[in-house]
Amino acid sequence: MTQRGRAGARPTNRRSGGRGHEATAEPQAPTAPRIDLVAARERVRAVIEPVVTAAGYDLEEVNLSRAGRRHLVRVLVDADGGISLDDVAVVSREISTALDAADETDGEVLAGEYQLEVGSPGVDRPLTLPRHWRRNVTRLVDVTVAGKSLTGRVISADDAGVVLDVAGKTREIGYAELGPGKVQIEFKRLDEAVFPDEDTDDDDDDFADDEDGEGEEK
Template identity: 35%
Template sequence: MSGQSADTQQEAERLRNYLEPTVASHDLHLEEVEVRATADQRTVHVVVDRREGTEGVDLDSLAEVSRSLSEAMDADPGDRGAAYDLEVSSFGVGRPLTEPRHWRRNVGRLVKVNLIGEENIAGRLVEATEDGIVVVPDLPVKKGMKPKQGAPLALGFDRVRRGTVDVDFTRPEEPDAHTPQIDHEEEEA
């Protein structure tokens, strides 16, 4: 909401409070409401996310919540009558990790952690609680060498400015549980 005027920030906060129950009725979480206004038109951008323990936000879910939000906006008693365009989306891979639930959802993934007053780190997120995270940092290696991991590092959220998920192109080293195992013992005739 950084580029918004005071009026559009107030409108965004009012709409956030008004639209939150509608989003929650779809078992989604309302992440953000942004209002951009011109003289005769406003754009209301709503970002939703899945709740913890549920699957991701698919296109059908976005379409359903978009219809419900449009109906709610049309019936908004606090509306000043200005026309609006409604945009509904969900965050992609590059979304910032700013809330404990964002971190919990990404345990096991590679992350970049922006620390307050310290050097940033990258590594595998192995734990996330209400108070902080544990990351196994990647150690610097020569180009072309396999990355090495350091000792797990516990970071309280008071030290973390934000984080992002880093796209991971590596394959897991564990065998696939769905691969059938071949029994090499000979059968007795």
């Protein structure tokens, strides 16, 4: 998680109306500058997508929101075979460097201070693209097909569609018929189990901070 800071506005004093008594207003927490979040998100995506692709990953999602005095940039990246926290930390630094370089050469991509979080998608991420289905072969999924909900196991997936095992029967389904899929957690499978001594949370996306766990101010 990377933070870039600029000095916030100074609190102003105001006078009360009683007999020369002067009161100082409570400092107000500065808020993030008002910007077009949709346009800013596209600027961020245009800057970081080549960096993520060059590193060998897919840029899955870019979200931009206001968080008090700064903007929060959340980036999800993924790859065939998954992505480790070490990989996330490396690509996070490269994304941060790219955003800073874009600021220096093209003007501010984001106005004011921002906080960057880079992570990998959790299992609750909807399956909407061929690569999502390919990366979840052997998993049980819920999906809507031609308006009807069904549950099946992904046998294979390619650029044309997926093959599902539905109640012991094989079904080949093109992507045009598929709604977003959702992976079902099977607790009986060891690869889905969470043990007390593991620092794992299947319900959330995995996000990596800087090595000291506190982020860095730029």
